[in-house]
Amino acid sequence: MATKYLLVSGGVISGIGKGIIASSLGVxxxxxGLKVTSIKIDPYxxxxxxxxxxLEHGECFVLDDGGEVDLDLGNYERxxxxxxxxxxxxxxxxxYQQVIQRERNGDYxxxxxxxxxxxxxxxxxxxxxxxxxxxDSTRERPDICIIELGGTVGDIESGPFIEALRSLRRRAGxxxxxxxxxxxxxxxxxxxxxxxxxxxxxxVRHAGLSPDIIACRCSQTLLKSAADKIAMYCQVEPEQVxxxxxxxxxxHVPLLLERQGxxxxxxxxLRLDTLTIAPSELKLGKDTWETWxxxxxxxxxxxxxxxxxxxxxxxxxxxxxxxVRKSLEHASMRCGRKLEIIWLDSTDLxxxxxxxxxxxxxxxxxxxxxxxxxxxxxxxxxxxxxxxxRAARWARENKVPYLGICLGMQIAVTEFCRTVCGIKDAQSxxxxxxxxxxxxxxxPEVSKVTRGASMRLGLRNTMFQExxxxxxxxxxxxxxxxxxxxxxxxxxxxxTATADGEVATKSNPPVISERHxxxxxxxPEYVQIMAQHxxxxxxxxxxxxxxxxxxxxxxxxxxxxQYHPEYLSRxxxxxxxxxxxxxxxxxxLDDILGEGAGAGTGPSYGMxxxx
Numbered sequence: 001m002a003t004k005y006l007l008v009s010g011g012v013i014s015g016i017g018k019g020i021i022a023s024s025l026g027v028x029x030x031x032x033g034l035k036v037t038s039i040k041i042d043p044y045x046x047x048x049x050x051x052x053x054x055l056e057h058g059e060c061f062v063l064d065d066g067g068e069v070d071l072d073l074g075n076y077e078r079x080x081x082x083x084x085x086x087x088x089x090x091x092x093x094x095x096y097q098q099v100i101q102r103e104r105n106g107d108y109x110x111x112x113x114x115x116x117x118x119x120x121x122x123x124x125x126x127x128x129x130x131x132x133x134x135x136d137s138t139r140e141r142p143d144i145c146i147i148e149l150g151g152t153v154g155d156i157e158s159g160p161f162i163e164a165l166r167s168l169r170r171r172a173g174x175x176x177x178x179x180x181x182x183x184x185x186x187x188x189x190x191x192x193x194x195x196x197x198x199x200x201x202x203x204v205r206h207a208g209l210s211p212d213i214i215a216c217r218c219s220q221t222l223l224k225s226a227a228d229k230i231a232m233y234c235q236v237e238p239e240q241v242x243x244x245x246x247x248x249x250x251x252h253v254p255l256l257l258e259r260q261g262x263x264x265x266x267x268x269x270l271r272l273d274t275l276t277i278a279p280s281e282l283k284l285g286k287d288t289w290e291t292w293x294x295x296x297x298x299x300x301x302x303x304x305x306x307x308x309x310x311x312x313x314x315x316x317x318x319x320x321x322x323x324v325r326k327s328l329e330h331a332s333m334r335c336g337r338k339l340e341i342i343w344l345d346s347t348d349l350x351x352x353x354x355x356x357x358x359x360x361x362x363x364x365x366x367x368x369x370x371x372x373x374x375x376x377x378x379x380x381x382x383x384x385x386x387x388x389x390r391a392a393r394w395a396r397e398n399k400v401p402y403l404g405i406c407l408g409m410q411i412a413v414t415e416f417c418r419t420v421c422g423i424k425d426a427q428s429x430x431x432x433x434x435x436x437x438x439x440x441x442x443x444p445e446v447s448k449v450t451r452g453a454s455m456r457l458g459l460r461n462t463m464f465q466e467x468x469x470x471x472x473x474x475x476x477x478x479x480x481x482x483x484x485x486x487x488x489x490x491x492x493x494x495x496t497a498t499a500d501g502e503v504a505t506k507s508n509p510p511v512i513s514e515r516h517x518x519x520x521x522x523x524p525e526y527v528q529i530m531a532q533h534x535x536x537x538x539x540x541x542x543x544x545x546x547x548x549x550x551x552x553x554x555x556x557x558x559x560x561x562q563y564h565p566e567y568l569s570r571x572x573x574x575x576x577x578x579x580x581x582x583x584x585x586x587x588x589l590d591d592i593l594g595e596g597a598g599a600g601t602g603p604s605y606g607m608x609x610x611x
Contacts, residue, residue: 001276006144006178009153009180014152018148019076021180034143035140039130039147044092046091063083063084063088067089072148081136081572082136083135183200184216216244218244248300305340306586308374310375310377311376312379323566323569334579342367344364346384347387349386350387376391401557402555406563416530417439459516460513460541515564516562559580
């Protein structure tokens, strides 16, 4: 059976919500038992997202294979519970690099290499190849591939991709290609304006594509009169015009689309009834959909609020911490708490700010002191570091739940060494290369010259140590009824697997797999003195030399992890470090530990941390 394709493009403005709509369409397709994969096309010249400024482009998402990709691939993985590779993110830089290398190798046999057909053919070949790769626990070829075209139709850099997709529609064959175009319906003087959408559809058709579905983004529910007008002037049926208005949570978008009859429409255009779907997949899809509806709707009625203070460097653009925010949302849904995130620029906590802007300083410290929990996420560079250190000290000394991610763990180490161990000049080599006491050092195997794709990236194992029996984080990981490192979890929900596939015990600690993105690490020369003062590293890499997890004993929740657990958090199976942190901040950690972290989170997919 030929692979089917669902293209999602956008018009009028960028950032209109194509990624959420593409992911939501995938959720609907999975709810009827189909196997779904996704590809994101980014027309920029960069090879990947690894060196892009988060304040300009949002976060860089990291995959199992170490691919540094666009944040929308994170949406696909979270919504669809799939595991993608770097090949699922196509950029102009990647495709041109491939074509130029083939030309240098003589693959084109002396022909004049051109955008059409050589670049466009290469794009189609890439898409068709990646669309065949299994991405879920079935290890079977996907039934349908969702392709999101970044930017807006009409951008000069999108031209080759649009031409390739036009050709792909023909190459795929009848009933194997559906195009959903996302447009904007602004509200001006309380009137929904349809002209921008009419113009956007005209541009799309001029480029050679013909949308089967028009998804209209609007701040309010799309009126029938507006939908009918769009249908008439864009030459589609009224049922092909879908309203996607602002909702309380992006997790409601699949429900919104389903209520407007998207599943029958998808079945009809793509002839989905011709596909053979295993009964087990049908049941899994139905069960997952019911769990999705229950969990996301229940969040609207949550009464208790958990207030998390995110102390970061890039808070002016919240998409810089998109996966962190989503992981907090997943955890708060699981805990039955309403999430309130306080976005705090770490520089506002520093001593200098008290002099330059007393109002900002006082406001920042008031937010820290009233927060239920303090989170310091990853980042690079020296700006705002001292503010993060002060936040970590407040959390440690005042028994406020703390979670440090990557840089946030290194911040906790630096603060502890200065304040508790008496190493007054403790520093990170990243911040002060000439420092005497470098408690954080540059990893020896990582290049100091090449920046692109040169960090310690991707899925790596972390070994819980024998001294970790007290750990709340370890207890949460062990409560997962999933497979860890390929070994089935034992029937006892408090057990898990070791590196050898044996049941974990206090004397035989478990192994977990999480994604990493860093070039600095804890200096092992200072580990012993920290342990003498009460800071235990309960998780290390397989060599035993690289520190992965720290946790304080006599604290409600003070945890730092060198990895990025947010990259593996899923809507129906939250990340364990985030779940423990939010539960501690929300006053329900004992309940979560008592019933098992995986309970009530929907069907188990039988994979590590939901992957």
